[in-house]
Amino acid sequence: MTCDSREFFRLFFRELEQRSIPYVILHSYQELPDNISSDIDYAVPTSDLPKLRGIQSELARKNGWALAQTLQHGVFAFYAVLVNLENPHESLKLDACSNYARARRFLVSEEILLGNRLPYRGFYIPAPAAEFIYVLAKVFDAKNKSPAKYLPRLKELWEQDPDNAQRYFTQVFGETGRSLKEWFNHPPDDWRPLGKVMLSRNSFGPRLKLQESVRVVKRVFQPTGICLAVLGSDGSGKSTLLANLEQLLQPCFRHQQTFHFRPAVFQKKKQGVITDPHGKPPRGLLTSWLKVFYYFADHWAGWFLKVIPGKIRSTLIIFDRSFDDLLVDQKRYRLRGTSGLVAVLRHLLPKADRVFVLSAPARVIHQRKPELPLEELEKQQSTLQQLAANESRYALVSAEQTPEQVANAVCREVLLCLAAREERRS
Template identity: 35%
Template sequence: MSIAAETGALAQLVQVLFSHWKNAGIEFVVLRNYEELPYHTSNDIDILVSPRQRRAAESLLRESAHSCGWILYNRVEFSPVSMFFWHPFTSEHAQFDLFHWLKWRGFTILPAQAILDNRVDRGLFCVPTPAHEAVLNLLTRFIYHGRVKESYKAAITNVFRAQPTEVQGLLADVAGKRLARELLRLVSLEQWDKLEQHGGQLRRAVIMRQFLRRPHFTAVSLAMEAARLLRRIFRPPGVSVLLFGPDGVGKSAVIARLQELHALLFRRSALYHFCPMLLRKKNTGIVTEPHQLPPRSMLVSWLKVLYYFADHWLGYLLQLWPAKFQSACIIFDRHFDDLLIDPRRYRIQRSAWLVRVLRRLLPPRDRVYVLDAPPEVVRQRKTELSVEELARQRAALRQLAAGDPHFVVVDATAPIEAVARTIARDVIESLAARQQRRDRKRGNG
């Protein structure tokens, strides 16, 4: 996936940023996919900056983006520090990955300063030497996932064949001379399947060599890696989005479009219907007659509400929180509050008081959207519920949303594309507000 700076907004940001960095004496290189910069790039821009200048580089990135009209909506401490920006007038997205070390799980892949010291000037920015770039593109995905990115294979092969001595020396520093020779041979022969069988051997070599050669530095590096992960646990980059509305209001179509619009914002998305359903088999069938069966007894209804409450908490701890940690967008089609809106759907009765108590004890929700439309309009789309029942649910949803800052009522009579874009824009704006709160706590606001 790529981002083309059709409006010039991204090109302007890249030019302003790189000029500011150069004027400030920031040492940096664009690691890959730089051939058409600043006018065209992949979905993220990978940049290595000097470790001692990382904070200054990030500060100038924030200032440059602000001056060009971009809004920072997420800052994530992956292996690089990833900065996600959005332009409110062009709706463009930009991601800058700031590396100050080149590491895998805290273990050094290539020395950052060596790449910076040997950088090649291209005018607006610098790039690595061909040998550094080829080795980095080989090792980065290989050491993490056991495979090499397909689009990089041809360029890696060309450099390995043209500069075998330089390449072997770089690989030997990481993995030892014997494995370096074997990796060089397999790449030069384009035997990628055999190469990828050495993933485990490469990881073991990296770990053993660094513990034996630099034990103190490695221990400190691993402690820093643990601290980074701990910070992300308490500041997860993902988001949870809940959608409410009766059948026929357009939730499924809006959700499908939202997942497409959020593809650039998050690493992945996850969709749930009402609850995670960890305690029973998920039912993916379409509900055509939600009020067909009679309610259960009062006692069974209360037990059912408690069961749903437990399922929401277990799902949050075992699925949703880990997904948010990994920068996922979690979308719910209905949620626990639907027990208040449409109890007959869940065959419960005389349980509203219990639902009201338990909903306050649920894990936090980031954003809740009520798709709102007149009952007559919804009835024309789906005829399962009467106009009177749809009017009752509409009133209940509006009452639930009133005064709650997490709820947003969206006009669902608009076209699906307009509804989805309204929600997507609000999600970005809420993420930007969350990022501002986090920055103030870190002392960056």
């Protein structure tokens, strides 16, 4: 029996306390943990940031969750996504920092954020002046937010500790010619120039610039995206699975991209919807071989130009069919006499992280989509099962289940794959 997101929230922050790791939940905590509607921004000391991945991974493993993603998006910032394995629709996004830095600017120190923290409903929050300067700096952190939305809360925090709020304000923005009391008498649009002031005076020094460069290089060698492929006969439910997967895995990745069979680097025009993929006769032997080499080259070019950059940018990449489909459904690609060539070339291509093979008895698929002869479907299913049996990265999934069951089963496998990657990196 797994716990829900509210209980996992309590378990995690209780664990930090037990390990003597001071923390504060930085803002929007009034309804936590009963209503978790967005990321949870919190701060811990810099020395404790590297410990978070291990703590989250251990807690997830013990409670039926998976630590699906840890993304270092700043020198002092780590974003983690945890997902309930029994109910993949339920996730928890924890965004940790120590010092608050954005756009290569050092804005608020951990001493300010964690100093004089206050207990609140079973967890800790910042002192009013600390929350004030954090929220104000976040308004101007290069995302073009409107000050009007935040000024009522900022004024409320300032009124609780005006002296420290003014002191922190001066540290971040310098002498602006107005006190905070005067600023609050001005309309929201008058606050906007403070953003340029803040960004111009808090740039990283050489040491932090070097750390930022190291972080970027590390992202290249430890990408946070993943490449998946889905194989199956027409009628096995690939399209439905892809739509469900994109929804279930959306919290884990910054971007999503789907390729239909190949990256199409060398294809200038998009093809329309193919309504009769087996309607045309096969090509000649020479043309078929040339076509296979063309697909092979396109996969390699796409790997370097699209897949690798996408994985670095934390993209969920899914191939709806892959190069292996040339073995499964030669008629679709109008090939003749290419099975041996494809069998050799497929081993020379870079591999997807996981490949899911949708399999069902040919008669079941034929009932769903009778366009293909039963004999052809039986042949395809045999080839698919052989592929799944001979490759460790391949997983056979029963397409006889309901679409929701198929999606949950595949999603669970992806989450376990991501969790294993996090374990290796922790």
